Amino acid sequence: MTTLLALPDSGIPPRNSFAPPGNKSASLRGGRPRTLTLALPASRPAQATAMASGAPDAGIERVLWTEAEIAARVAEVAAELGADLRRLREPAVVVGVATGAFLFLADLVRRVDAPLAVDFVRAESYGDGTESSGRPRITSDLKVDVAGKHVVVVEDIVDTGNTVSCLIAHLEKKGASSISVCTFLDKPARRSANFQLVGDGKFYRGFECPDYFVVGYGMDFAELYRNLPYVGVLKIEMYKKDTSN
Ligand code: 5GP
Numbered sequence: 001m002t003t004l005l006a007l008p009d010s011g012i013p014p015r016n017s018f019a020p021p022g023n024k025s026a027s028l029r030g031g032r033p034r035t036l037t038l039a040l041p042a043s044r045p046a047q048a049t050a051m052a053s054g055a056p057d058a059g060i061e062r063v064l065w066t067e068a069e070i071a072a073r074v075a076e077v078a079a080e081l082g083a084d085l086r087r088l089r090e091p092a093v094v095v096g097v098a099t100g101a102f103l104f105l106a107d108l109v110r111r112v113d114a115p116l117a118v119d120f121v122r123a124e125s126y127g128d129g130t131e132s133s134g135r136p137r138i139t140s141d142l143k144v145d146v147a148g149k150h151v152v153v154v155e156d157i158v159d160t161g162n163t164v165s166c167l168i169a170h171l172e173k174k175g176a177s178s179i180s181v182c183t184f185l186d187k188p189a190r191r192s193a194n195f196q197l198v199g200d201g202k203f204y205r206g207f208e209c210p211d212y213f214v215v216g217y218g219m220d221f222a223e224l225y226r227n228l229p230y231v232g233v234l235k236i237e238m239y240k241k242d243t244s245n
């Protein structure tokens with residue numbers, strides 16, 4: 001018995017890799033599948049199945065960045081960010097975008113040698129859970145007052161740029177005096193929304209990511225794989241084509 005999960009846009013592997021031809025659920029808009037129907041055993045999610053068949057990472061096609069490579073790069077980004085934040089007259093507010101940025105944020109701020117506040121926002125780019133609107137909305141807002149503050153938005157991936165654009169507009173409306181973006185991964189090849197940093201804001205990134213759907217180090221597929229300490233590409237066998245509709 002299988003359960004069919006219709007995944008949001010953010011849960012889609014790269015075009016030409018996993019988009020099943022003729023699958024109505026995987027409609028293409030702007031050259032990218034918007035939803036994918038995944039067949040999972042009713043009581044065992046894909047990661048659990050992979051774990052049962054061997055290592056917890058049995059579903060990973062290949063590793064793009066190891067735990068050691070990530071740690072080394074995060075230290076470099078933190079050093080650059082720390083040097084910039086130490087020049088500010090008052091502490092910055094570091095805003096993590098839940099849930100994907102939680103590990104990067106935690107590793108980053110522990111290595112930033114400057115006073116700072118930490119808060120989270122949640123942004124979702126789909127309404128009914130199946131179709132990405134391309135217009136993200138804030139579903140969980142900040143607690144910290146950012147008026148007159150320098151804000152650093154911390155993301156797992158900047159992909160199309162829609163989420164970051166939306167967050168920058170939101171933070172600007174709240175009166176942030178300057179806004180930087182610090183993303184663990186950057187997929188510039190897929191950018192469709194060009195976002196504008198505010199004031200003295202800077203763009204920091206860990207790695208440039210090739211056009212694959214990646215998981216691990218906070219990033220999920222159907223809410224799984226976030227706990228992998230490295231970043232990898234999922235095996236194609238982890239996805240099942242839906243031919244029933
Ligand atoms: P945007 O397209 O708005 O720039 O990115 C929206 C969100 O989609 C990202 O913050 C990230 O959470 C998710 N996303 C984009 N690409 C990937 C990917 O390759 N893997 C995973 N797990 N999430 C992704």
Ligand code: MG
Pocket residue numbers: 097098099100101155156157
């Ligand atoms: Mg994200």
